[in-house]
Amino acid sequence: MQAATHARQTAQGATAPGYDLRQIDCDPNFWYPVAWSAKVRPGKAFAARYAGQPIALIRPEHGPVYALEDRCAHRQVPLSKGVVDEAGCIKCCYHGWAFDRRGQCVTVPYLNREDVGRPVRGYPCRERGxxxxxxxxxxxxxxxxxxxxVAQVGNPEFKTRQFSPRLKCHYTFMHENLMDMNHQFLHRRQMGSITARFLGQDAGENFMEARYSFARKGGNQPLAEALIFGRHHDLEGREQPVEEVVSVRTTYPYQTLKIHDKDGxxxxxxWACYLPLGETQQVTQAFGLLSVKKPKWAFLLDMAWPVLGIFTHRIFEEDREIVEMEQKAWRELGGDHNIEVFPVVRKLRTLLATHGVPNPHATPQG
Structure with missing residues (x-):
């Protein structure tokens, strides 16, 4: 708790030493996705993780999914390797110790006595989207x-795609990458010659938002880009009208990108959440949902859906390569040497530092 308070004071301009942003852990006091619901099958257990914590997700044949520490209290083997019994408890694969949804040990089968086995940690668990x-x-x-x-899941007017790539970088690189739309040069092979136009920003205690429009400077527009951003034409040097507004927002610890057309x-x-993995949180499991508004003739979007998937995958792979290069440079240089000049990203970095918690291995700076 003292470390979290120190990080907040430092980010707000206190004179105490600060911390390298890449050594700031996510605040655990939020809801984090750790698996797709479809992966956790009835009567089965599923192994997941949050940062350095192994998590066992258990879905009984009847009743909601629950989450426990993925270590049996007896010999520390993963509970996710166990068996879900008829009562909905998880039985360790080694000696059959059984734990209920609260993490209480309800059976040590070979002793036939109550209150013998130790409990394991239980986690509040919910499902959505x-x-x-x-x-x-x-x-x-x-x-x-x-x-x-989470995006427009369940809204029949939208079609939604799931994605969950794993990246070898700190979660803060992902927030910066999406928030800073000035990197379109990176995507020139996929999107041609376009440029982002900064329209404004908003900020609050727990959020940072930037708004952009896009202008085509030359070349033909890819079909998939037209589906997402609308039709853009090269007006031969003339200023292009704002046809849509792209709003990128980090509301800690989540991030969204919304596109509104000229009619609003x-x-x-x-919607995306960057789940930290590992003790130092230098690996990220992204969970994302992309919802696209169906046109009047919905079958047109269905036909273009595979093309849209290929396009978004290629864009993301270019982003992946970049953020993993940034992480590699951080390791080789021994810290964060970024020289950030875009005010939006500077405010974003302050937001992430303010709401995060310094890693136990973090070294104060200054």
């Missing part, structure tokens, strides 16, 4: 922290 969320922080806070809204209607809604 096809994702299983856990609350890895203080369980007493779970009821007061709302689950996030939402046409695309992206």
């Amino acid at each position: 096809g994702l299983v969320f856990i609350f890895p922080g203080d369980p007493a806070l779970a009821e007061t922290v709302p689950l996030p809204d 209607d939402l046409v695309m809604d992206l």
